[in-house]
Structures are given as C-alpha cells and as structure tokens.
Amino acid sequence: MRLSRSLASVTAAVCLVMSLPYEAMSHARVREPGAAPSELFGASCRSKVTGSEVTTYCHNPYPRTDGVRLHIECDRWWDLDTDGPEVQAGPAQTVRLTGRCWKEVRSVWVSHRKLAR
Template identity: 50%
Template sequence: MRTTRRVAAAVLIVAMAGSTVAASHSATREPARPRIAACSTWVRGSHATVSCYNPNPSVDRVQLHVECARWWDPDMDARPVEVGPAQHVRLAERCWKEIRKAWVSHR
C-alpha cells in the first residue's frame, strides 16, 4: 500500500513539473506574425510595378498604391488582387509625371 502511494506521489510530482515547464515554455514563445506575400516594388520614371509571391498556405490580398509627385496628378490605387498559396502576381500603375512613392498593402 505504501509503495502505491509513493508511486502515485512521484507521478503527481512529475506531472506537475512537466506542466510548469510547458507553461513557462509557451509563455516565452513569440506571438504569431501574420503570413503575408513577399512583394518587391520598382519605380521607373512615371511607372510603378510590384511583384508578389505567396509562400504561405493562406490567401493574401495585395493592392498597389501610388502617390504622384505633382499636385495636379491624381494618386492611383490598383484593384486588390488575391494571391493564393504558391501563386505569383504582378501589378502596375502610373502617374502622368513623376512618382513620389509607391507601396503595397495586405489584407
């Protein structure tokens, strides 16, 4: 009877130690970052191009935004495009004159 109690106490101690280690290990883990497509943007004169590849298993929605340098030149936004797993897309927009900046948004 005493042996059974000792074994039960040992199992309880090992189980408690294991849960403490698991709890402390999960607390130090980094928060999950959103999985987005990898994009590269090129600006040449008045043309902006973005190339996006999605290596993730989830779908990403990308959109190219262009801010024109001249006040009278309207800023442009490409239509949003879904990039599925292992897919590649290329988007392009332009201004009449120079481009101030171009960037990609993810949803």
C-alpha cells in the same frame, strides 16, 4: 583590480545575452489560454519604378491567400494618386501589379489583407 574583473564578467554576460537571437530568448514565453498560435502570413513584394510607371511583383509563400493592393502617390499636386484593385495572391503564387502617374512617382507601397481560406 577585483572590481574591474567582476565588471568585465558582468559586461561579457550581458553582451552574450543581448546577442542571442530572439527565438532563443523567447522560449520561456507563456501563451494566454485560448490564444491561437501566430500564423505566418503576407506576400513579399518588390516594386520597380521606371519613369512614371510602377511594376510590382508579390510572391506569397504561405498557405493563406493574401489580398494585395498597389498604392501610388504621385509627385505633382495635380497628378492623381491611385489605389489599385485588390488582387488575390494564393499559396505559392506570384502576382503582377502595375500602375502609373502622369509625371514623377513620389512613393509606392502595397497593402495586405488576409482573405478567407
């Protein structure tokens, strides 16, 4: 009986610690001397594929400008994949990116690049 009670206590304690949010467990982390604090960066993007056309909206809620590019991989072997031009998404700005394939779209993704302030 005593073994099962102590095991239950340990199990409950482990479950409690594992369920804490990451921020609560990371407060004791020590930063390297001279290391810059982490910077929030990156526009959030949502893409919509309609037939062979792709439309993506990227919104940048952060103070640093984000250079976003739309990349489209087409399904057919003879259809050319495209990498769109880089568009600057400034602070609190939403940009629209478009592209297409001749036939079906296999995949779509957006790349991000930190631009000078």
